[in-house]
Amino acid sequence: MATDDTALRLLPTRFSRVSIGLVVAVGVLVPFVVSGDFWMTVLVSAGIFAMGAVGLNVLTGFTGQVSLGHAFFLGCGAYTAAYLGAARGWPLPLWLLAAGVIGGVIGGIVGPFALRLKGNYLVVVTLGLVFIGIHIFENWDRVTGGTNGTSTSQAELSLGFTDFRSFSIPGKDFSELQGLYYLVWILAGLFVLVSANIVRSRPGRALQAVRDRDVAAEVVGISLPRYKIGAFVISSSMAAMAGAMLGVQQQFVGPTSWNIFLSIQYVAIIIVGGVGMVSGAVLGALFLGPLPEIVEKYSDKLPFLYEVKGEGGIVSIAAFNEMLFGALLIVFLLFEPRGLAALWLRAKARFRTARSTP
Amino acid sequence: MSLLEVREISLSFGGVRAISDVTFDVEAGELFAVIGPNGAGKTSIFNCLNGVYEPRGSIKLEGLELTGLPPSKIASLGIARTFQNLALFSNLDVISNLMLGRHHLMKTGFIAGALWVGRAKREEIVHRRRCEEIVELLELTPYRRQPIGTLPYGIQKRIELGRALAMDPKVLLLDEPVAGMNLEETEGMARYILDIRDELGVAMVLVEHDMHFVMDLADRLLVLEFGQVIAVGTPEQIANDPNVIRAYLGEAS
Numbered sequence: 001m002a003t004d005d006t007a008l009r010l011l012p013t014r015f016s017r018v019s020i021g022l023v024v025a026v027g028v029l030v031p032f033v034v035s036g037d038f039w040m041t042v043l044v045s046a047g048i049f050a051m052g053a054v055g056l057n058v059l060t061g062f063t064g065q066v067s068l069g070h071a072f073f074l075g076c077g078a079y080t081a082a083y084l085g086a087a088r089g090w091p092l093p094l095w096l097l098a099a100g101v102i103g104g105v106i107g108g109i110v111g112p113f114a115l116r117l118k119g120n121y122l123v124v125v126t127l128g129l130v131f132i133g134i135h136i137f138e139n140w141d142r143v144t145g146g147t148n149g150t151s152t153s154q155a156e157l158s159l160g161f162t163d164f165r166s167f168s169i170p171g172k173d174f175s176e177l178q179g180l181y182y183l184v185w186i187l188a189g190l191f192v193l194v195s196a197n198i199v200r201s202r203p204g205r206a207l208q209a210v211r212d213r214d215v216a217a218e219v220v221g222i223s224l225p226r227y228k229i230g231a232f233v234i235s236s237s238m239a240a241m242a243g244a245m246l247g248v249q250q251q252f253v254g255p256t257s258w259n260i261f262l263s264i265q266y267v268a269i270i271i272v273g274g275v276g277m278v279s280g281a282v283l284g285a286l287f288l289g290p291l292p293e294i295v296e297k298y299s300d301k302l303p304f305l306y307e308v309k310g311e312g313g314i315v316s317i318a319a320f321n322e323m324l325f326g327a328l329l330i331v332f333l334l335f336e337p338r339g340l341a342a343l344w345l346r347a348k349a350r351f352r353t354a355r356s357t358p
Numbered sequence: 359m360s361l362l363e364v365r366e367i368s369l370s371f372g373g374v375r376a377i378s379d380v381t382f383d384v385e386a387g388e389l390f391a392v393i394g395p396n397g398a399g400k401t402s403i404f405n406c407l408n409g410v411y412e413p414r415g416s417i418k419l420e421g422l423e424l425t426g427l428p429p430s431k432i433a434s435l436g437i438a439r440t441f442q443n444l445a446l447f448s449n450l451d452v453i454s455n456l457m458l459g460r461h462h463l464m465k466t467g468f469i470a471g472a473l474w475v476g477r478a479k480r481e482e483i484v485h486r487r488r489c490e491e492i493v494e495l496l497e498l499t500p501y502r503r504q505p506i507g508t509l510p511y512g513i514q515k516r517i518e519l520g521r522a523l524a525m526d527p528k529v530l531l532l533d534e535p536v537a538g539m540n541l542e543e544t545e546g547m548a549r550y551i552l553d554i555r556d557e558l559g560v561a562m563v564l565v566e567h568d569m570h571f572v573m574d575l576a577d578r579l580l581v582l583e584f585g586q587v588i589a590v591g592t593p594e595q596i597a598n599d600p601n602v603i604r605a606y607l608g609e610a611s
């Protein structure tokens with residue numbers, strides 16, 4: 001059967017191959033056009049959010065397990081980058097992998113307890129993880145620096161001959177931010193590839209079966225604990241690697257960053273982007289990830305916002321960001337539960353019919 | 359030794375006795391039917407056979423005790439089933455649903471799948487081919503790429519049969535495969551069931567509350583009432599059994 005092979009391809013149509021090619025090309029060229037620190041920072045944040053969101057999408061989008069514990073695993077990764085990368089001087093591949101392994105192992109330990117629970121109970125338990133995490137981060141001084149936090153500015157960022165902190169090609173020197181941009185988006189691209197491969201093969205089908213109908217999944221021979229925990233380990237591991245990069249980007253890791261708002265932000269990203277579609281997590285990360293930074297940057301143009309109480313305005317920037325996320329979540333859940341990725345698919349379908357009608 | 363040996367299984371929900379001391383055998387290649395009115399305990403027997411419930415008593419497949427094993431293990435030992443009220447993976451397409459039937463026959467784990475090199479891809483190709491054969495056998499070709507949530511009920515029933523077949527089972531359990539179908543769909547399903555028996559020789563246990571459908575089809579029948587066996591035998595034996603005539607056919611005539 002001739003169709004057999006195309007069905008196995010990641011990008012079955014010429015249209016999808018061309019689209020992805022364009023996206024990658026634009027991504028590579030961005031630092032040649034954008035040099036301002038603010039927008040470069042925004043794009044680095046988006047790349048880090050994409051890494052973490054692709055991970056959460058494996059757990060929530062493909063396996064149907066909602067977790068608010070993502071921030072905790074991001075924190076674990078960030079402290080790993082600080083402790084092994086900056087304080088101990090481990091090379092980039094090692095501290096990054098260590099973050100992934102630590103996230104995965106903690107996920108593998110916590111998962112079996114958390115995933116016995118379903119729905120709201122799972123949400124509450126994973127939320128508990130965030131509180132426990134902050135407590136540990138505040139008190140395990142020797143590793144985390146306690147409430148003072150710890151620095152990541154010494155973390156090694158080179159791979160082979162490429163030092164992402166300062167590298168150049170003939171005719172162009174890249175700034176540290178631009179280097180970081182390439183690094184996080186290469187990693188995000190790898191995460192996308194890994195999760196797309198999982199989704200199209202046996203383990204990913206099993207995850208989706210667990211999501212769609214867990215009784216039927218067991219009846220075809222799928223072990224629910226095995227796949228739920230597997231998804232949790234992947235999600236935690238990717239979160240920790242995203243957290244490690246976030247720690248490096250911020251140059252400093254403190255205990256309070258790994259809070260509920262960060263977890264909710266990730267849930268919002270995958271819902272707005274498109275739950276259960278690999279591209280959805282990336283779209284969501286691009287649109288929602290850097291939103292708080294953008295709001296803060298333009299807050300003086302928005303008179304109803306204040307940064308410090310008493311200087312005028314109605315709501316604080318932080319509260320406004322939370323409301324914005326809440327509002328976007330509600331709008332998408334009500335009107336486009338399949339998210340931005342579904343909008344894209346629909347646009348593509350329309351483009352196709354427009355082209356095929358003479 | 360019979361292929362499937364069920365010995366004195368009993369199951370209660372709270373105070374309600376759903377099955378009492380049910381005993382029967384299924385031979386290799388046999389089409390065995392379980393009939394009885396709604397609430398007689400037919401679905402409950404299936405739930406015991408594939409490990410969703412754990413009854414008292416004994417269930418053996420090729421001599422191996424199944425009670426106490428989790429459903430996923432029993433599936434990999436060779437028992438496949440369909441559900442009275444469809445249990446398909448509705449966001450996935452036909453082929454993916456059938457491929458999930460082959461889950462227990464495949465090996466690719468998370469790491470091999472993530473890398474998608476060598477074995478993962480080869481395995482995918484081999485098993486897809488088998489699923490395509492089943493798609494052809496059950497005449498599902500026109501629907502193969504569609505997410506199945508949107509397909510008509512009769513087609514979904516057939517897809518579920520396909521998923522169970524894809525498991526290469528030793529025993530196939532069909533829970534009311536024609537419930538809610540019109541006459542044409544019912545005849546179609548009967549034909550597929552006979553094809554499966556003739557071409558693949560899989561032993562089948564068929565649950566039905568419509569007696570006429572199974573009388574023509576089954577090699578042997580078991581009649582269940584209030585969780586108890588009132589008769590087991592060939593269609594002729596059943597049709598002439600005084601208990602069955604009194605309890606079941608009697609009301610119709």
Ligand SMILES: Nc1ncnc2c1ncn2[C@@H]1O[C@H](COP(=O)(O)OP(=O)(O)O)[C@@H](O)[C@H]1O
Nearest residue numbers: 371374376394395396397398399400401402403
């Ligand atoms: N999960 C359950 N909880 C409580 N009672 C149940 C459950 N499943 C079945 N029963 C009861 O067991 C009896 C047999 O049901 P079932 O096996 O579904 O019958 P059938 O499939 O023959 O219609 C019925 O009285 C039903 O109400």
Ligand SMILES: [Mg+2]
Nearest residue numbers: 400401402442
């Ligand atoms: Mg029933």
